[in-house]
Amino acid sequence: MKAAVLAILSLALTDPVRAQWLNYPTPGIPRTADGKPNLAAPTPRTADGKPDLTGVWNRISPKYDANITADLKPGDIPPWAQALVEKRKEDLGKDHMAAHCLPFGPEYSTAQRYVKIVQTPTLIVMLDEDLTYRQIFLDGRPLESDPQPAWMGYSVGHWDGDTLVVDSAGFNDKTWLDTQGHPHSEALHTTERYRRTDLGHLEMETTIQDPKVYAKPFTVAISSLLAPDTELLEAVCNENNKDLDHWVGRASDDEKSEVKVPRETLAKYAGTYVEQPKLWRTVARTIVITAEGDALFGDLDGRGKTRIRATSASNFVGIQGGVEFVVKDPKTAPTDLFVKHVSGNYRFARTK
Amino acid sequence: MKNVVMTLALAVTPLAAQWINHPTPGIPRTKDGKVNLSAPTPRTRDGKPDLSGTWSAPGFSTKYLENLAADGVEVPMLPWAAALYKERLADAGKDRPSTRCLPHSVTDFDAHHMPKKVLQTSGEIAMLFESYHSFREIFIDGRELPKDLDPAWFGYSVGKWEGDTLVVNTVGINANTWLDDGGHPHTDALHVTERFRRPDFGHIEVQLTIDDPKAYSKPWTVKIPWEFLPDTELLDWVCENEKDAQHLVSK
Numbered sequence: 001m002k003a004a005v006l007a008i009l010s011l012a013l014t015d016p017v018r019a020q021w022l023n024y025p026t027p028g029i030p031r032t033a034d035g036k037p038n039l040a041a042p043t044p045r046t047a048d049g050k051p052d053l054t055g056v057w058n059r060i061s062p063k064y065d066a067n068i069t070a071d072l073k074p075g076d077i078p079p080w081a082q083a084l085v086e087k088r089k090e091d092l093g094k095d096h097m098a099a100h101c102l103p104f105g106p107e108y109s110t111a112q113r114y115v116k117i118v119q120t121p122t123l124i125v126m127l128d129e130d131l132t133y134r135q136i137f138l139d140g141r142p143l144e145s146d147p148q149p150a151w152m153g154y155s156v157g158h159w160d161g162d163t164l165v166v167d168s169a170g171f172n173d174k175t176w177l178d179t180q181g182h183p184h185s186e187a188l189h190t191t192e193r194y195r196r197t198d199l200g201h202l203e204m205e206t207t208i209q210d211p212k213v214y215a216k217p218f219t220v221a222i223s224s225l226l227a228p229d230t231e232l233l234e235a236v237c238n239e240n241n242k243d244l245d246h247w248v249g250r251a252s253d254d255e256k257s258e259v260k261v262p263r264e265t266l267a268k269y270a271g272t273y274v275e276q277p278k279l280w281r282t283v284a285r286t287i288v289i290t291a292e293g294d295a296l297f298g299d300l301d302g303r304g305k306t307r308i309r310a311t312s313a314s315n316f317v318g319i320q321g322g323v324e325f326v327v328k329d330p331k332t333a334p335t336d337l338f339v340k341h342v343s344g345n346y347r348f349a350r351t352k
Numbered sequence: 353m354k355n356v357v358m359t360l361a362l363a364v365t366p367l368a369a370q371w372i373n374h375p376t377p378g379i380p381r382t383k384d385g386k387v388n389l390s391a392p393t394p395r396t397r398d399g400k401p402d403l404s405g406t407w408s409a410p411g412f413s414t415k416y417l418e419n420l421a422a423d424g425v426e427v428p429m430l431p432w433a434a435a436l437y438k439e440r441l442a443d444a445g446k447d448r449p450s451t452r453c454l455p456h457s458v459t460d461f462d463a464h465h466m467p468k469k470v471l472q473t474s475g476e477i478a479m480l481f482e483s484y485h486s487f488r489e490i491f492i493d494g495r496e497l498p499k500d501l502d503p504a505w506f507g508y509s510v511g512k513w514e515g516d517t518l519v520v521n522t523v524g525i526n527a528n529t530w531l532d533d534g535g536h537p538h539t540d541a542l543h544v545t546e547r548f549r550r551p552d553f554g555h556i557e558v559q560l561t562i563d564d565p566k567a568y569s570k571p572w573t574v575k576i577p578w579e580f581l582p583d584t585e586l587l588d589w590v591c592e593n594e595k596d597a598q599h600l601v602s603k
Contacts, residue, residue, distance in 0.1 A: 027493045118478050131486040139377045150588030234504045238453045
């Protein structure tokens with residue numbers, strides 16, 4: 001548990017510096033009468049009539065950021081890959097790229113992050129707050145057949161009507177596809193399809209093909225919202241990367257300190273809880289609690305069922321900094337739970 | 353010392369890359385197919401010079417990266433700055449941020465010999481650097497520099513056109529950065545003015561003025577040449593081993 005909290009702390013330490021131009025009105029975007037950006041205005045277009053994807057985008061990806069395979073069936077992931085994911089979870093993610101100040105590679109297109117897109121007719125660049133960039137060539141060149149593996153891979157794009165189709169290959173196999181640690185090989189080929197449906201929305205579907213790991217290709221759909229009137233913040237990882245010294249412990253440490261809670265109590269905890277209020281988030285977080293015999297599970301934002309273990313009758317660890325059920329009357333089901341985090345406790349109300 | 357530095361350099365050498373012989377489309381060429389460096393300056397739709405392209409120091413010379421004032425410009429250092437600069441030279445730059453995989457900044461990337469790509473739109477200029485795989489943004493949409501600054505590795509940059517010269521003002525560069533690899537220091541009072549001119553297809557001249565009254569008794573100015581780099585791409589250069597610095601010893 002302690003280790004998990006430290007891990008979360010470490011991530012908090014790499015938060016970007018408070019920056020400037022955070023409230024600078026983005027010039028040239030359509031606004032409503034009250035001066036707010038008109039997010040439903042038509043898709044902006046370039047001089048040559050293509051949709052213009054330029055802007056700062058807030059990618060909403062709580063599910064696939066954690067687990068890119070969230071929609072797959074257990075049999076779709078080979079046992080060796082599943083074992084690797086379990087090991088990475090057990091190690092509390094200490095070998096994730098973020099912990100070593102290394103680029104995210106293919107995860108840049110699905111992770112819950114801000115991205116700035118700068119578009120020209122022959123080249124699109126995607127800028128990340130960690131100061132790495134990705135280039136997508138639109139000048140008609142094909143992908144090379146036998147590319148030297150690289151952190152960011154190689155990307156080419158073309159327009160299919162109003163959809164930008166980006167093919168990428170040539171990634172090295174040092175990166176993970178998500179924070180849980182689903183692996184990929186150098187054979188990874190991704191196809192992203194971007195559609196800016198109006199001023200404020202960018203829809204993306206990416207198909208992941210990696211026959212050396214996943215028997216069949218799979219596709220995830222992720223929306224991004226325009227982040228108007230702001231700019232990227234600079235987040236330089238190596239500036240404060242002393243975290244690894246403190247990244248100790250194992251996920252299974254929680255097992256050793258587990259407290260036995262009666263089955264009937266666990267059964268009362270089962271239900272769906274939605275964050276109240278949703279705070280700054282665009283979509284409120286949801287946690288689904290299920291009980292199976294003596295075990296309790298939580299699934300935060302569809303990332304997958306995770307075993308949570310009791311440290312007291314109402315406190316459990318295994319998700320974020322822990323989950324606490326608000327038990328007012330032991331005979332009835334709780335109406336609320338708290339998801340704990342270094343920044344405080346977040347209240348989720350039971351909806352079913 | 354040299355051996356240690358060599359080892360460090362090798363550890364971060366990019367992989368052999370792709371598209372390194374891909375002909376850059378749409379650039380002027382002479383009859384023999386080579387890039388025509390003296391062709392006219394390309395221009396954007398609104399008639400401004402277009403600085404876009406891939407650039408490097410001519411002949412990949414590290415001259416200005418090592419010392420911005422390599423041409424013999426007088427650098428009016430205040431005594432503390434002169435003492436620190438001397439110490440950094442004696443230490444062979446072992447405390448340079450880049451030895452710990454931290455970014456270069458504005459002036460040392462201007463001087464950097466390795467390739468950089470400039471992408472110009474009507475609202476901003478993005479500079480992508482091969483080394484350290486990092487980038488910098490210059491806003492040319494008319495905004496002013498922010499007043500209440502939180503220092504950042506690349507500071508805050510705005511540019512405007514004066515005729516055919518792009519004048520870029522930058523403030524808010526965090527004082528951990530060095531002006532060059534030799535170690536010319538600066539403080540949080542640093543104000544950098546860059547004047548970019550593309551007199552023909554193949555060349556950009558960058559005139560840099562360093563104004564930092566806390567470190568220099570008066571502003572000083574240097575000129576740095578860039579040359580167009582055709583038929584290649586930036587390589588995937590990632591600083592993968594920030595532990596190297598511990599082994600970088602000198603004296």
